[in-house]
Amino acid sequence: MPEPITFPSDFLWGAATSAYQIEGAVREDGRTPSIWDTFSHTPGRTAGGDTGDIAVEHYHRYRDDVALMADLGLNAYRFSVSWSRVQPTGRGPAVQRGLDFYRRLVDELLARGIRPALTLYHWDLPQELEDAGGWPVRETALRFAEYASLVGEALGDRVSSWITLNEPWCSAFLGYGSGVHAPGRTDPAAALHAAHHLNLAHGLGAQALRAALPARAQIAVSLNSAVVRAVSDDPRDQDARRRIDNLANGIFHGPMLHGAYPAELFADTARVTDWSCVRDGDLAAAHQPLDALGLNYYTPALVSAAPDGPGSRRADGHGASDHSPWPGSDDVAFHQTPGERTEMGWTIDPTGLHELIMRYTREAPGLPLYVTENGAAYDDKPDPAGRVHDPERIAYLHGHLAAVRRAIADGADVRGYYLWSLLDNFEWSYGYGKRFGAVYVDYETQVRTPKSSAHWYATVAGAGELPGELVAD
Numbered sequence: 001m002p003e004p005i006t007f008p009s010d011f012l013w014g015a016a017t018s019a020y021q022i023e024g025a026v027r028e029d030g031r032t033p034s035i036w037d038t039f040s041h042t043p044g045r046t047a048g049g050d051t052g053d054i055a056v057e058h059y060h061r062y063r064d065d066v067a068l069m070a071d072l073g074l075n076a077y078r079f080s081v082s083w084s085r086v087q088p089t090g091r092g093p094a095v096q097r098g099l100d101f102y103r104r105l106v107d108e109l110l111a112r113g114i115r116p117a118l119t120l121y122h123w124d125l126p127q128e129l130e131d132a133g134g135w136p137v138r139e140t141a142l143r144f145a146e147y148a149s150l151v152g153e154a155l156g157d158r159v160s161s162w163i164t165l166n167e168p169w170c171s172a173f174l175g176y177g178s179g180v181h182a183p184g185r186t187d188p189a190a191a192l193h194a195a196h197h198l199n200l201a202h203g204l205g206a207q208a209l210r211a212a213l214p215a216r217a218q219i220a221v222s223l224n225s226a227v228v229r230a231v232s233d234d235p236r237d238q239d240a241r242r243r244i245d246n247l248a249n250g251i252f253h254g255p256m257l258h259g260a261y262p263a264e265l266f267a268d269t270a271r272v273t274d275w276s277c278v279r280d281g282d283l284a285a286a287h288q289p290l291d292a293l294g295l296n297y298y299t300p301a302l303v304s305a306a307p308d309g310p311g312s313r314r315a316d317g318h319g320a321s322d323h324s325p326w327p328g329s330d331d332v333a334f335h336q337t338p339g340e341r342t343e344m345g346w347t348i349d350p351t352g353l354h355e356l357i358m359r360y361t362r363e364a365p366g367l368p369l370y371v372t373e374n375g376a377a378y379d380d381k382p383d384p385a386g387r388v389h390d391p392e393r394i395a396y397l398h399g400h401l402a403a404v405r406r407a408i409a410d411g412a413d414v415r416g417y418y419l420w421s422l423l424d425n426f427e428w429s430y431g432y433g434k435r436f437g438a439v440y441v442d443y444e445t446q447v448r449t450p451k452s453s454a455h456w457y458a459t460v461a462g463a464g465e466l467p468g469e470l471v472a473d
């Protein structure tokens with residue numbers, strides 16, 4: 001047997017969720033619709049017309065869910081706040097009942113020794129703000145800063161890890177570019193403007209949090225942080241790689257970490273927008289000191305120059321849309337990375353996670369890193385005895401945690417790992433058909449059953465080490 005792979009003793013072993021994917025209770029205690037309520041209720045937008053109306057009823061079952069986390073030995077939990085639950089119109093004073101829910105949740109976590117990490121924005125913009133223009137308009141960034149300050153004031157005494165935005169790439173480019181996410185718009189210029197205003201929102205939000213929170217609080221952002229590879233060394237393929245990398249990574253980490261967009265981005269997208277939305281001082285505002293960086297990783301991307309010119313792109317794993325989420329990149333083709341895939345069709349490649357962590361170790365020297373999401377969807381089903389065996393997920397987690405440990409050995413400062421996801425939940429445009437949970441949810445009864453991967457993860461978290469080799473369950 002190879003030696004077990006030991007992690008630092010203060011490593012955080014967590015799981016992650018987001019508000020719209022688990023809470024349900026969408027009309028309770030003053031909550032108003034977000035863009036995801038509107039989108040999921042629009043025919044044809046989600047698989048089977050699924051919505052988050054009920055989801056996994058976490059709003060009412062949060063106590064049991066926290067108890068479940070404690071049973072699994074987790075010492076960290078990343079969740080998001082529903083903006084329209086605490087500030088229904090996206091403006092003005094907070095709704096106490098909304099804030100009280102998160103206060104109760106956090107108190108429950110703290111009582112069980114689980115460290116909360118709070119994400120302010122995981123894609124659920126209050127519909128009223130979308131009606132006023134959404135992320136493509138500047139005002140939304142200012143509203144986000146106000147919201148950040150309300151939540152910071154209310155929960156700063158008990159939450160010490162804060163994340164401004166989750167995966168702004170998805171908000172901008174899936175929401176306003178390909179339209180497979182809410183609000184479902186397909187306007188490449190709007191998508192780029194949304195990206196800029198998300199950068200601004202992050203910076204203004206971080207400033208607002210800094211003012212509202214005690215000094216010990218940690219402020220971070222969770223980026224998609226894609227791993228983009230080219231099919232060959234051919235300069236045309238390398239150029240395609242560089243452009244997609246800038247649209248996936250540099251467009252956000254440039255302003256947030258370095259106070260500047262990648263120089264070539266403006267030229268690469270000149271046919272789409274003149275970038276007049278960028279005003280003096282915006283990049284300085286986006287560039288706020290951070291205490292940590294969150295990386296979400298699922299699968300690498302593989303690109304080439306389109307062999308037959310613009311229009312010959314292939315599907316890139318973001319659901320069916322005739323519209324590209326990559327503005328100005330019609331001459332880039334996306335390829336399937338070879339290898340085994342999960343139920344999402346995403347290739348399993350732990351080397352991508354190692355590569356990503358090492359890249360951000362160079363990009364942001366000295367900044368502690370967290371893997372704020374990583375996980376896999378499989379077609380899980382209970383056996384006749386009611387147990388759920390998911391050896392594929394165990395293998396996925398083992399491979400990716402081993403990659404994290406290799407990165408630590410190579411000098412990366414990774415402080416924790418949040419498995420996506422604690423529970424099976426509403427997988428956005430895929431609805432309830434794709435199960436990412438370590439815990440199985442029966443959507444008829446809402447009964448939770450930890451899968452074998454949950455038991456495996458509990459053992460790993462408890463020991464602080466990975467078995468040296470995978471033993472089939």
Ligand code: GBH
Nearest residue numbers: 018166167226298299300301302316317427
């Ligand atoms: C995350 O999004 C979300 O934060 C979470 O809410 C969601 O449930 C979870 O993942 C599972 O989907 O274009 O070739 O680079 C992940 C969205 C999926 C976007 C992988 C980038 C890479 C394919 N990401 N995708 S590529």
